[in-house]
Amino acid sequence: MSRQLMKGNDALSEAAVRAGCRFFGGYPITPQSEIPEYLSWRMPEAGGTFIQAESELSGVNMVYGAAAAGFRAMTSSSGPGFSLLQEGISYIASAELPAVFVDVQRYGSGLGDIFQAQGDYWQATRGGGHGDYRMLVYAPASVQESVDLVSVAFDKADQYRNPTLILSDASIAQMMEPVTLPEMREHDPNADWAVRGKHGKPFKRVTSTMYYIEDFDAYIKGKYDEMAEAEQRWESVRVDDADVVLVAYGISSRICREAVEIARGRGVRLGLLRPITLWPFPAKAFAEVNPLVKAYLSVELSALPKMVEDVRLACEMKAPVETFLGGAHIPESSAIVERAVAILNAQR
Amino acid sequence: MTGSEKTSARMTQNRELCKGCGYCILQCPKDALSFSSTVNRKGYNVVDIDQEKCIQCAICYTVCPDSVFERVEA
Amino acid sequence: MLSITCAGFGGQGVLTAGLLLAHVSMESGKEITWVPSYGSEMRGGTASCRLRIGDEPILNPFFSAIDALIGMNQDSVDTFQGAIAPGGVLIANSSMVRGGAFRDDIRVVEVPATEIAGELKNPRGANLVMLGAVIGATGLVDAEEFADGIDAYFNKKGRNNPLNRECFMRGVQAAANA
Amino acid sequence: MSEKLTPKLLVEPNKFCPGCGHGIINRVLAEVLEESGLADQAVGALAVGCACLMMDTFGTDWVQAPHGRAAAVAVGVKRMRPECCVFTYQGDGDSMSIGFSETLYAAIRNENITAILVNNGIFGMTGGQMAPTSLPGQKTTTSPKGRDAATTGQPLNMIDQMKHLPIGYLARGSVASAKDINNLKKYIKTAIETQMNGGGYSMVEVLSFCPTNWKMNMEKSVAHVQDTVKAIFPVGEFVKNGERTDA
Numbered sequence: 061m062s063r064q065l066m067k068g069n070d071a072l073s074e075a076a077v078r079a080g081c082r083f084f085g086g087y088p089i090t091p092q093s094e095i096p097e098y099l100s101w102r103m104p105e106a107g108g109t110f111i112q113a114e115s116e117l118s119g120v121n122m123v124y125g126a127a128a129a130g131f132r133a134m135t136s137s138s139g140p141g142f143s144l145l146q147e148g149i150s151y152i153a154s155a156e157l158p159a160v161f162v163d164v165q166r167y168g169s170g171l172g173d174i175f176q177a178q179g180d181y182w183q184a185t186r187g188g189g190h191g192d193y194r195m196l197v198y199a200p201a202s203v204q205e206s207v208d209l210v211s212v213a214f215d216k217a218d219q220y221r222n223p224t225l226i227l228s229d230a231s232i233a234q235m236m237e238p239v240t241l242p243e244m245r246e247h248d249p250n251a252d253w254a255v256r257g258k259h260g261k262p263f264k265r266v267t268s269t270m271y272y273i274e275d276f277d278a279y280i281k282g283k284y285d286e287m288a289e290a291e292q293r294w295e296s297v298r299v300d301d302a303d304v305v306l307v308a309y310g311i312s313s314r315i316c317r318e319a320v321e322i323a324r325g326r327g328v329r330l331g332l333l334r335p336i337t338l339w340p341f342p343a344k345a346f347a348e349v350n351p352l353v354k355a356y357l358s359v360e361l362s363a364l365p366k367m368v369e370d371v372r373l374a375c376e377m378k379a380p381v382e383t384f385l386g387g388a389h390i391p392e393s394s395a396i397v398e399r400a401v402a403i404l405n406a407q408r
Numbered sequence: 409m410t411g412s413e414k415t416s417a418r419m420t421q422n423r424e425l426c427k428g429c430g431y432c433i434l435q436c437p438k439d440a441l442s443f444s445s446t447v448n449r450k451g452y453n454v455v456d457i458d459q460e461k462c463i464q465c466a467i468c469y470t471v472c473p474d475s476v477f478e479r480v481e482a
Numbered sequence: 483m484l485s486i487t488c489a490g491f492g493g494q495g496v497l498t499a500g501l502l503l504a505h506v507s508m509e510s511g512k513e514i515t516w517v518p519s520y521g522s523e524m525r526g527g528t529a530s531c532r533l534r535i536g537d538e539p540i541l542n543p544f545f546s547a548i549d550a551l552i553g554m555n556q557d558s559v560d561t562f563q564g565a566i567a568p569g570g571v572l573i574a575n576s577s578m579v580r581g582g583a584f585r586d587d588i589r590v591v592e593v594p595a596t597e598i599a600g601e602l603k604n605p606r607g608a609n610l611v612m613l614g615a616v617i618g619a620t621g622l623v624d625a626e627e628f629a630d631g632i633d634a635y636f637n638k639k640g641r642n643n644p645l646n647r648e649c650f651m652r653g654v655q656a657a658a659n660a
Numbered sequence: 661m662s663e664k665l666t667p668k669l670l671v672e673p674n675k676f677c678p679g680c681g682h683g684i685i686n687r688v689l690a691e692v693l694e695e696s697g698l699a700d701q702a703v704g705a706l707a708v709g710c711a712c713l714m715m716d717t718f719g720t721d722w723v724q725a726p727h728g729r730a731a732a733v734a735v736g737v738k739r740m741r742p743e744c745c746v747f748t749y750q751g752d753g754d755s756m757s758i759g760f761s762e763t764l765y766a767a768i769r770n771e772n773i774t775a776i777l778v779n780n781g782i783f784g785m786t787g788g789q790m791a792p793t794s795l796p797g798q799k800t801t802t803s804p805k806g807r808d809a810a811t812t813g814q815p816l817n818m819i820d821q822m823k824h825l826p827i828g829y830l831a832r833g834s835v836a837s838a839k840d841i842n843n844l845k846k847y848i849k850t851a852i853e854t855q856m857n858g859g860g861y862s863m864v865e866v867l868s869f870c871p872t873n874w875k876m877n878m879e880k881s882v883a884h885v886q887d888t889v890k891a892i893f894p895v896g897e898f899v900k901n902g903e904r905t906d907a
Contacts, residue, residue, distance in 0.1 A: 065501075065508050065516070083740060085732075109739045113732070114765040121729035121762070125705065125736020128723040129744075133736070151726045235543055236501070236516035238508045255721040255737060257701030257744050263671075265715055267724035311543075318542035390544045417661040429679030429871070430878045435838055452678065467838040469664045473683025474674065479664035 063238040068203045068228065069094035071239045072162065073102060075207040076134055079214040080247030081160070082108030083133035085122030087115055087141060090174045091230040092164035095136040106244075116141045120148030127157040128266040130254025132214055132247045136162035138230075139172055142180060143188065149223055150189030154268040158217035158224075160210065161195070165229040165310075167388055168363075175388065176230035176311055179362040184227045185339040185370070194284045196224040196291055197338040199309040203237040209336070211242060220287055221253075227338060229361070231311040231390075287340060294342035295334040298324065299349045302331030304400040307371045308359040309335045312386060316359050318393040323400060330400050338367070343374035353379050355403045359396060361386035417464045418482050419457055425474045428452035432468040432477070441468060483536030484622060485545040487562055488612075490554025490575070492529045495609030499552060500531035502613060506631030507535045510623050515543035528557050535622060550620055552612050554595070556581055563588075573615045573657070575608065591619050591660040598652050607649035614653020615660075625654045667694050671719040676710060677784075679878045681835040681868030685778060686714055688841060689749070692849045693720070698745040698856070705734040707759070709751040710784040728759025731766040734773045745856060747774040752793045753783045756816050760792075767822045767861045774851045775863040777818060779893065780870040788873030792816035795892060800873075815892060818865055823898045823906070828860030830899035834867035836885035840895070847897065860902065867893055 066074070073095050076084075084099045096112060103110035109126070113119035119135045126133035137145055142163040152159050163184060167177035184197050196216050200206040206228060213224040250256070255264055270276040297320055299305050308316040313334040323330035333349070335342050356375055358368035365383040372381045384391065384399055426448055432455060433441045440461035443453045455476070457468075468477040486503065490496040497518055504516040518531045534540045547567040553559035555578040566572055568587045577596035584590045595611035604610075610632065617628050629647050636642035667690035676682045693699045702720040706712050707730045715722045725733040730748040738746040748755070748763075755763045755777045766773060782800055783789040789802040793815050797806040819832050829851050833844030844866060851862035867889050869881040876884060898906045 121732035122736035125733035427678035475666040
């Protein structure tokens with residue numbers, strides 16, 4: 061397939077259709093509105109269904125219904141709307157249905173603002189909804205990865221019968237990059253658990269599986285433990301000899317990649333660990349790091365440090381862990397380098 | 409209605425399903441239903457059918473929330 | 483790698499100019515990132531987009547030092563001129579940019595893009611004149627090849643105007659003469 | 661005389677309180693689905709409250725939605741499986757209070773589903789709190805001095821909310837007499853037929869009783885619906901084949 065220039069949101073939408081997604085129910089909110097806009101024409105073209113729901117609450121429950129019927133279904137939102145999806149996500153997780161969610165992060169709590177940020181980390185990785193569930197959380201750092209990970213998200217949702225999340229941000233969603241799209245795939249909606257009328261067989265109940273599974277506590281813990289062990293994904297850049305390892309995902313990892321290049325050009329041994337899954341956090345990646353590393357620096361575009369807590373746990377505090385916060389402003393890659401140098405100088 | 413047709417159907421009841429609400433007694437047009445002194449396994453006073461008065465209209469079937477009554481061919 | 487900002491007011495085709503630059507660069511095998519300003523700015527005022535174009539995959543799509551600025555109006559030149567790297571290029575639409583106070587450590591190419599587009603009876607083609615100037619000034623892609631790319635882009639959309647190419651080539655010439 | 665046998669869809673004894681109207685409505689719905697030959701292709705969406713107790717005893721496929729959201733879930737199912745007979749079954753708190761938006765928007769979009777809304781004027785499962793349909797002056801555990809319409813509003817009339825919309829079928833029935841129940845069955849049958857003929861959104865509201873939380877015996881419960889509730893919520897058909905029938 062040839063490369064095309066596509067906006068992150070558009071490319072992700074097309075990739076969802078090509079991954080066999082045939083239902084979208086959702087509500088516009090900047091900076092993810094291109095997703096419902098794109099799917100409003102593309103879904104019917106592909107034989108699927110698009111509904112502009114009256115609210116995120118309704119949209120997520122339409123997804124619940126379509127997923128219960130056995131079809132690949134998704135919705136997307138941002139910040140305030142993502143908060144409204146949490147109720148439905150908890151139910152879908154509890155019913156052990158596959159579905160894909162997209163949160164294109166924007167800045168701030170409350171209304172906040174529409175520019176890029178990474179402030180939904182806790183909500184995404186800890187489960188913004190109630191009870192005992194987790195979502196596999198994928199953090200694309202490019203338009204191409206938005207495409208690639210949406211396929212993975214659908215496949216993993218099916219494999220574990222569990223909702224999965226693409227945690228994007230306004231930068232990745234709004235920017236254009238060349239992208240290669242995958243071939244169209246069709247999904248068989250007739251799983252044995254899918255509601256479609258009982259047709260002479262015992263009737264099916266899609267509800268919290270805890271009602272029907274013995275020793276549910278052990279069962280559900282086992283399921284999420286298995287995911288945590290098997291599904292960690294990351295990319296590491298020059299960490300084996302690094303004195304300072306940056307940890308960053310999504311758009312901030314792009315800035316950190318540049319920082320690594322700049323630093324290496326100056327003889328500063330900087331490396332980068334880029335989590336591709338945020339849950340499970342790729343703790344295994346830290347085994348690749350130079351055992352003599354002098355510090356970790358968690359680079360996050362939020363006002364409060366969040367991912368840094370996972371970094372501290374994953375590195376077992378074998379080296380100091382510091383934070384570099386972008387907040388409302390895109391940091392300069394050179395400022396990250398300066399910070400790393402300052403950390404090293406302070407240790408001398 | 410001939411005599412033989414009248415006796416070809418009869419109302420039956422599954423007393424174990426009864427919750428003793430008495431809605432059937434209120435609605436029976438022939439006063440054929442009444443609370444008995446029998447208590448079922450759920451602890452409810454169940455309803456007796458006076459088959460002499462019963463005309464098999466099945467209103468008790470229609471109003472019963474608990475599917476106690478059925479009209480069956482004899 | 484080149485870091486380019488296109489800026490002007492809404493309706494001047496600023497985002498389209500950036501898109502064309504990105505599309506045609508991609509067709510000639512380059513790596514690109516294109517980042518729009520969006521949101522409240524969609525409702526008037528200054529619109530801008532920033533591109534990075536290079537031979538290697540682009541790491542950071544953001545930059546603070548601009549290699550080339552396409553300034554379609556006075557506001558955008560006032561806003562972004564200070565961010566141009568020393569030795570960088572400013573393509574100024576001199577039909578609209580008459581402030582005159584240009585930095586002396588940058589190369590300034592003044593092109594009366596709006597007037598040229600008007601002369602060519604293609605008033606919406608001012609952005610293409612500016613694009614021609616940036617290609618002429620930077621040598622990013624061969625000018626004829628780029629012009630073919632513009633034709634292909636608009637043909638694909640089913641609405642190519644032969645005057646688009648003419649606007650573009652006039653921009654190329656303007657840069658050559660500057 | 662024909663036999664009158666309990667529908668096979670009622671796979672287990674229901675779990676409702678003595679005298680609860682849900683048991684009657686369950687049976688009527690089961691009869692309609694079986695007589696229409698739809699038992700095998702029916703999918704129900706319910707949420708919480710007493711209505712959800714039928715998920716184990718009523719043998720169609722089910723999806724249990726979050727509180728209030730059954731209509732949205734039903735829409736997701738029906739849009740993807742248009743050959744199924746998709747219905748919602750909800751109480752008044754569920755469908756008309758927390759789920760007002762989902763319920764009404766399914767009608768606004770004229771979604772081809774059937775909604776059964778059971779109006780007993782009170783929250784049953786949670787212990788007798790005020791519902792949107794509680795009558796003025798009605799004592800509940802959250803309106804112990806009687807519902808004050810000045811601060812809580814008048815009882816919500818969902819039929820009035822919907823009858824102006826371009827929908828397929830709209831009716832209100834009751835379980836307060838054998839005749840009412842027979843009419844209710846006709847309404848539910850017509851609603852289901854409307855859906856299966858692609859006629860658009862169909863809704864049947866059912867006036868029911870909750871002797872437990874009303875703290876009334878059966879006789880008083882029946883009289884309350886007949887004499888008081890029906891005066892505020894008139895029964896009958898309001899929209900049929902997409903046309904107003906009450907105007």
